[in-house]
Amino acid sequence: MSGARESDGEAQPWAEVTPDAARRLLVAAVEAFAERGYHATTTRDIAGRAGMSPAALYIHYKTKEELLHRISRVGHEKALEVLNTAARGAGTAAERLAEAVRSFVCWHAAQHTVARVVQYELDALGPEAWAEIRGLRRQVDAEVRGIIEDGVASGEFDVPDVRGTTLAVLSLCIDVARWFSADGPRTPDEVGALYADLVLRMVGAKQDASRPA
Amino acid sequence: MSGARESDGEAQPWAEVTPDAARRLLVAAVEAFAERGYHATTTRDIAGRAGMSPAALYIHYKTKEELLHRISRVGHEKALEVLNTAARGAGTAAERLAEAVRSFVCWHAAQHTVARVVQYELDALGPEAWAEIRGLRRQVDAEVRGIIEDGVASGEFDVPDVRGTTLAVLSLCIDVARWFSADGPRTPDEVGALYADLVLRMVGAKQDASRPA
DNA sequence: AGCCGGGCTAAGCGCCCGCTCAGCTTCGGC
DNA sequence: GCCGAAGCTGAGCGGGCGCTTAGCCCGGCT
Structure with a gap:
């Protein structure tokens, strides 16, 4: 928004x-x-x-690797910012989760060029750079897990394995960067909407909570 | 089995x-x-x-690329075989989808070394090799889409966007090869079971259909 | 006007890449 | 016991890699 x-x-x-x-x-x-x-x-x-x-x-x-490091850090920060904005907004856990997934996926699709580098070239980084990036990735994981835990606590979600489901949700979102193509039949917004719906189903949310129609 | x-x-x-x-x-x-x-x-x-x-x-x-090509073809054939065995078995669409996802994910986790090469090094292939592999990948997609279409036709599943959901399900399964580690807390079987459950939720299947307990 | 320093280039250094080739060893058929 | 083919090695070729260096250009300060 x-x-x-x-x-x-x-x-x-x-x-x-x-x-x-x-x-x-x-x-x-x-x-x-x-x-x-x-x-x-x-x-x-x-x-x-x-x-x-x-x-x-x-x-x-200084080196070719420093270029990758810079891209990786800025890219992760952007993605984390997009996620945080949605995750920390107002609303029920279901609304926040839907908006988080929608915007996170939308970013990975629209910026799939950057996202591809950010998500799939990480192991070319040296140990120090990788350690820094890993911190950002843990924040991403914690943010999503937080929403899911909220939803479980409030009774909105039915999730037997919170860590595993968090992993799966993030895995689903990240993999968008691998397959998305601007020439494909879907816009980033459409993919975001579809994925938000699918994730709500994964956590067992009441479907009508965020589907007005 | x-x-x-x-x-x-x-x-x-x-x-x-x-x-x-x-x-x-x-x-x-x-x-x-x-x-x-x-x-x-x-x-x-x-x-x-x-x-x-x-x-x-x-x-x-003949070349280093031929090695990659061979690995890629055999790997894709194995994965497709695992998927086909489950997809073409007996049972309801929900049971077949659950078993397909379970075994496909289990393979990607247990064989994550091979799967990583098969799924993430594809664009190092030349045009001819890539065309061959693409055919195998289309078969994988068609197999999963077939089960989901069956489930929609029989009323077992509630899926507004079959192609998109098929893409998401496969994306979820494939990405296991990226993050799975033998040192991690989960066995391949556990991940397979978790993912089968999550996918049944994504397609809106009745949960009790394949959960005996 | 004169100078200084940062941005940039042409040229190239040393290294290691994918790949080749002449020759050595080994082994089954007769 | 000898031969040819197959499997393998040591040495190395041509080339492209990441990166460096000497020097040019040009705008800003004095």
């Missing part, structure tokens, strides 16, 4: 990356990593997409 | 790969690809794990 348009796509998600050339390199790296994977992408390819010489990359980033 | 033990793990899944040295190389490649990814794995690493010199690889396989 309130955001300019929902299907922003690639509007200006990297406004916080400050030198302009650094941002162009980072955007180029996201595209390349998403298309071919981190290890199959060369620094020459990244620099070429950004319209620069290979050496220019090393003025703004 | 009937199979020796459920959590076979790495029993002898590559019995059909005939020269013994070729099998050892293939098993080594599966391990290496699953750990580091296809592009980050070197032919020297594969040969080393198999206890051979780098050149030995090229006696049994």
